[in-house]
Amino acid sequence: MTQFKHDYDFDPSHGYTLDMLTSLQPPDAPPGFDAAWSERYARALTVDPRPVLSPAQESHPDWIVHDIAYSSTDRMTIRGWLLTPRTGTVTRGLVVGHGYGGRDAPELDLPVENTAILFPCFRGMSRSAAPPISPNAAWHVLHDIDKPSRYIIGGCVEDLWLAVSALLALFPQAHGRVGYSGISFGGGLGALGIPFDPRIDRGMLEVPTFGNRPLWLKLPCIGSARSVQLYARRHPEVLEMLRMYDAATAAARIRVPMIAAVALFDPAVAPPCQFSIANALPKNDFNQIFILDAGHSDYPENAAQHQALKDRVREHFKAT
Known part of the structure; x- marks a missing residue:
């Protein structure tokens, strides 16, 4: 295990060895899990996304930014934001989810070609305030947490599905060739959303959250889980509700090619929760x-490891 000097009052590796991490399994699904998510998806598909484009301030030599x-x-x-290639033909679509810090701009260096890329700001955050x-x-992670069918995380997954609908409305030729990539918050949403949307043909989840909720509510962190942990001290019944929003339980139902990039040390999303999704x-x-x-976190091998990950992503989302 790689050890890092840090100032946290807890161990962001939580004492788990790699063997321990790779042996973790997802929690069993609560009754009605598949039916509830399938019904939610069916309702979401009744919404007409009616995408509207306008010129963006950003510019790039390889991408037209809308x-x-x-x-x-x-x-x-x-x-x-929507990116379309300046040269070539759009043959694929890609939805890119953001972390819990929101998104201030599109990523202009994603290693994909012939792809229309949609960067949604999920409800309540950044451009979608x-x-x-x-x-x-x-506070976002607590919104309507006392109303299981209205909990904000479910609505954000619906925003992901409607992003796919918006892409296909604009680029019907990408049908069957739409991917999803998400980091942290966006990674957890992807694990919840991908298994129930047959239009998504592959995905990438980086340091995803919301996995293995029993551990997620117990392991110390500085991320959004901390807010829910404090809430759960006063409302322990919330664990039963959160079982319906467990990204590891959902990930076991994914049947398309995936990359899961998971960390051995992470102060914001406990590594056992990430590995529960990957496993x-x-x-x-x-x-x-x-x-x-x-x-x-920043660390000595950060640039090299993320370059290697980018090379994997390039092959994974290669336009066909």
Whole structure:
């Protein structure tokens, strides 16, 4: 195990060795898990996304950058950015989810070609601010947590599905060739959303959260889980509700090629929760687990490891 000097009052590796991490399994699904998510997906697909494009301030030699707005469930308007290649033909689509810090700009260095890339800001965050939803992660993660069917995380997964709908409305030729990539918060949403959306043909989850909720509620961290842990002290019944929003349980149902990039040390998303998601993916020749020394942290091998990960991503999302 790689050890890092740090100032946290807890061990961000939580004492888990690599063997311990790779042996973790996802929690069993609660009754009605598959039916509830399948019904939620079916309802989301009744929404017409009606994507609207406008010129963006950003410019790039390889990409045409658009501002985009589309309709989601609960009459939410989701805003973000759409990138289209300046040369070549769009043959694939890619939705890119953000972390719990939100998103201020699109990523202009993703290693994909012939791909339309949609960067949504999930409801309540950044360009999709929607009071009374707080844009602060510590409060956002608690929004409607006492109303299981209305919990904000479910709505954000619906925003992901409607992002796919918006891409396909604009680029119908990408049908069957839409991928999803998400980091941290966006990684957890991807694990929850991908298994129930047959339009997504592959995915990448980097240091994903919301996995193995029993551990997620117990292991110390500085991330959004900390807010829910404090809430759970007063409302221990929340664990039963959160079983319906367990990204590791959902990941066991993913049947498309995946990359899971998971960290051995992470102060924001406990590594056992990340590995519970990665380990849940079916063992086959298509799925890859990429191990990072650390997540949500700078470290000596950061640049080299992320370059190696980018090379994997390039092959994974190669346009066909």
